[in-house]
Amino acid sequence: MNTRLYYHDLFAEHLTGPGHPERPDRMKAVAAALEAEAFQHLDRVEAPEVALEAIYRCHPEDYVRNVAKAIPEEGLARIDSDTIVSPKSFTAALHAAGGATAAVDDVISGAAKNVFVAARPPGHHAETATAMGFCLFNNAAIAARHAQATHGLERIAIVDWDVHHGNGTQDIFWADPSVLYASTHQMPLYPGTGAKTETGAGTIVNAPLASGDGGDEFKAAFIERILPELEAFEPDLVIISAGFDAHHRDPLANINLTERDFDWATAQLLDVADRHAGGRLVSLLEGGYDLEGLALSTAAHVKRLMTG
Numbered sequence: 001m002n003t004r005l006y007y008h009d010l011f012a013e014h015l016t017g018p019g020h021p022e023r024p025d026r027m028k029a030v031a032a033a034l035e036a037e038a039f040q041h042l043d044r045v046e047a048p049e050v051a052l053e054a055i056y057r058c059h060p061e062d063y064v065r066n067v068a069k070a071i072p073e074e075g076l077a078r079i080d081s082d083t084i085v086s087p088k089s090f091t092a093a094l095h096a097a098g099g100a101t102a103a104v105d106d107v108i109s110g111a112a113k114n115v116f117v118a119a120r121p122p123g124h125h126a127e128t129a130t131a132m133g134f135c136l137f138n139n140a141a142i143a144a145r146h147a148q149a150t151h152g153l154e155r156i157a158i159v160d161w162d163v164h165h166g167n168g169t170q171d172i173f174w175a176d177p178s179v180l181y182a183s184t185h186q187m188p189l190y191p192g193t194g195a196k197t198e199t200g201a202g203t204i205v206n207a208p209l210a211s212g213d214g215g216d217e218f219k220a221a222f223i224e225r226i227l228p229e230l231e232a233f234e235p236d237l238v239i240i241s242a243g244f245d246a247h248h249r250d251p252l253a254n255i256n257l258t259e260r261d262f263d264w265a266t267a268q269l270l271d272v273a274d275r276h277a278g279g280r281l282v283s284l285l286e287g288g289y290d291l292e293g294l295a296l297s298t299a300a301h302v303k304r305l306m307t308g
């Protein structure tokens with residue numbers, strides 16, 4: 001079975017204004033990285049639009065209406081200090097979430113062994129009723145609830161190695177022991193959450209890193225905390241919130257990972273998926289703001305997925 005890639009031209013039409021780190025060029029960098037010979041067997045599919053009911057499992061209807069209302073007819077509008085939207089942003093977000101739910105369908109039906117969704121806007125900062133941190137809808141959370149509601153899977157693991165803590169995903173699953181949320185992230189850093197003591201219903205696993213940490217500390221966080229929790233949880237599906245802003249080149253944080261560290265973590269999670277989830281693994285792009293670091297990291301990640 002193949003690794004599938006979901007993309008959509010709309011993802012580059014979500015405009016955030018000059019100088020914004022979460023910018024359309026990120027999609028061009030990812031696309032260029034995946035044009036290399038090594039990726040010729042990637043199964044490339046345009047991300048469909050999500051069914052609104054899939055969003056409503058994570059965000060209330062009036063929240064979704066308010067996001068739609070915030071979209072300008074032209075130019076840019078600001079939802080919070082750093083979350084900017086433009087005329088195509090709502091539709092782009094519907095396709096970003098649609099790629100995530102379609103990816104779940106694919107790994108369950110067997111249409112794909114695993115899937116990478118190269119979408120923006122990202123999702124992991126979007127809380128139940130708050131858009132923030134460049135995020136409108138929480139794609140990983142929507143994918144997890146979709147797997148449970150439409151496919152009857154019970155236990156879903158979301159592993160988030162974006163350098164920022166996924167406060168939104170933690171918020172949505174805070175009281176829900178059927179979803180394990182495990183995160184490595186720099187602390188202190190935006191958004192400020194993610195302490196080890198934040199454990200929710202017992203299935204929130206925060207493994208914060210300190211400014212200046214690198215691959216050794218990142219691997220230790222996986223080996224000592226995240227991987228044992230995943231083993232014990234025995235997930236039916238593994239979802240990765242794959243941000244690549246812990247790369248040493250990234251301008252928004254100060255963690256010194258290389259693309260080889262993302263390759264290593266991908267291999268670990270493929271093993272977890274193989275042992276417990278029939279190999280079912282869905283990876284969703286979150287952050288990553290240095291274009292070269294993003295391209296190198298995405299290539300290493302997807303190359304490893306293709307061996308899975």
Ligand SMILES: [Zn+2]
Binds near residue numbers: 162245287
């Ligand atoms: Zn981030």
